[in-house]
Amino acid sequence: MSEPLKLGEHGKVATFRERGKPYARVKVRLWSGTIRPVKRSGKTYADATRRVLDAVRDLLEQGGGPTGLTKASTFRQAHASWLASFTQLVEKGKRAESSLALYTTESERVVLPAIGDLRLGEITTPVVERFIQGVVADKGASTAKVCKSVVSNTCSHAVRQGGMTSNPVHDLTPIEATKKRKAKALRGKEIKAWLDAIDASDLGRRKDYPDLARFMLATGVRIGEALAVTWADLDLAAGTVKIEHTAYRVTGKGVVLRKVKSVTSDRALLIPSWCVSMLKERRKKMRAFDGPVFPDAKGGFRDRNNVQRDIRNIRKGTDFEWLTTHTYRKTVASTLDEAGISGRQVADQLGHSRVSMTQDTYLDRRPVNENNLRALEAIDPDATDRDEGDAGEGETTEEAGS
Structure with missing residues (x-):
């Protein structure tokens, strides 16, 4: 007994001849849970099979929830769906318009021309790895990071909509950016x-x-x-x-x-x-x-x-x-x-949520810390040796006298 079809899944394609013409048929379980038979003819059995599977894909894309995403959907379709949801967040004030503008620009300029026409089932870690590393080589780490965010957000959206089972971006090689020149301060x-x-x-x-x-x-x-x-x-x-x-x-x-x-x-x-x-x-x-x-x-x-x-x-x-x-x-x-102001107070002035951000990025490491200096003064090795030596000699004298 065969296992029941899962949502968005089709059964085995059967071929047959009807009125002298090749046909293919298959059952598909739609996103609504309904099982529908699909039948198509073709010039050959192989042609009929291709046609019936195309019809199944079209049915699933039309009925795949609010976005209609399936493994057969293109990355471009998934991206448009994700961008629409991101735009709604911007309109609600939950995301920045500058982020939307940046994502839109780099998507149209770099991402979609490269992988926009690939099916979601073809968006694998090796495919995305080659794309991102190519962007690093051609356009730099900064652009590559934006493109990586676009692809990752689109794939996560596709996972939530059933078009992908996992996000292939998670296993990419980290982008090694050129170390930025640290900001200088005006002095005196x-x-x-x-x-x-x-x-x-x-x-x-x-x-x-x-x-x-x-x-x-x-x-x-x-x-x-x-x-x-x-x-x-x-x-x-x-x-x-x-x-x-x-x-x-x-x-x-x-x-x-x-x-x-x-x-x-x-x-x-x-x-x-x-x-x-x-x-x-x-x-x-x-x-x-x-x-x-x-x-x-x-x-x-x-x-x-x-x-x-x-x-x-x-x-x-x-x-x-x-x-x-x-x-x-x-x-x-x-x-x-x-002036001796604490890192927390400096962070409050600059509007940083993390003191570590302030300390790592904006504050230079100071060569002198008076509290550290006072503590370290106590471990003068010469002074320690001298004190121990005096005590030892005293004890020896006492024992000799007794």
Whole structure:
């Protein structure tokens, strides 16, 4: 007795001749649980068999739940289904639009042209391994990581929808990225020297970067967070700023705001008095009480990419060819660390959820720790040998005298 068919499974194909013509038939259990007989004719028995299996595949794709994914579905179909579900999460505010834009761009540019027409049953670990390693060689580790995420998310979605039994990405060789150059901080007189360079730059003054640089050095916020700050986020009487949003560009929508990426990134910061004075003077000059504190020429939110491009142009020919907007953040972290502020407090300032992230990425290893030094002073080997020697000689004398 044969075992009952499972969902999405078909039985053995039988061939026969009817009215002198080759036929093939098979029973298939649809996703609804219904068993349906399927029959097709062909020029030959082999042709009839191919036709009946194609009909079975079409039936399963049409009735395979909300997505209709089966092993015969293409990766492109599974990807479209996953991207639709990801888009819904973005619309609900549970995923970032920047992530959607990145995934969409790299999918269309790299992933789908390479493996989009493969069937899900053909998406195996060796196939994906060759694809990803090829991307590493041709386009670099950074692009390869994005493509790997796209493939992994699509395959996980296909597993949940019944089109795959497991995610082949899980067993891929880890992508070995080139070690990133660690961000540098402005030190001592470098801070004033750089601010003087911005103040003296025609481009810097025209694009209103002197105040933006000072605000970022006063707070340590990310560039997107700084550009998203509005006058309503500031309480200059109390000397505080609320960091709740970040600004970034979305294709087809322009620069938009979204909530910061984590609970710890949503924070209120105290502003040093020198920055409060700058902001008060700025408000007076701009006569502004709403909208972005650092607007573009039209009064809207700035594009961070434009800011970073302008900074690259301003630093040309100076001693700060290495400087980026992230340098301000590194400078704040280093300044707080050198002042003896705890790693937890530095992480709170920067909006990091993990102190280890702050310590590993933003804080340099300090060569001197006074507490460690005091503890290590106690194990001076010469002092120890001398004390033991004195005690031993005393005991010998006593015993000799007695």
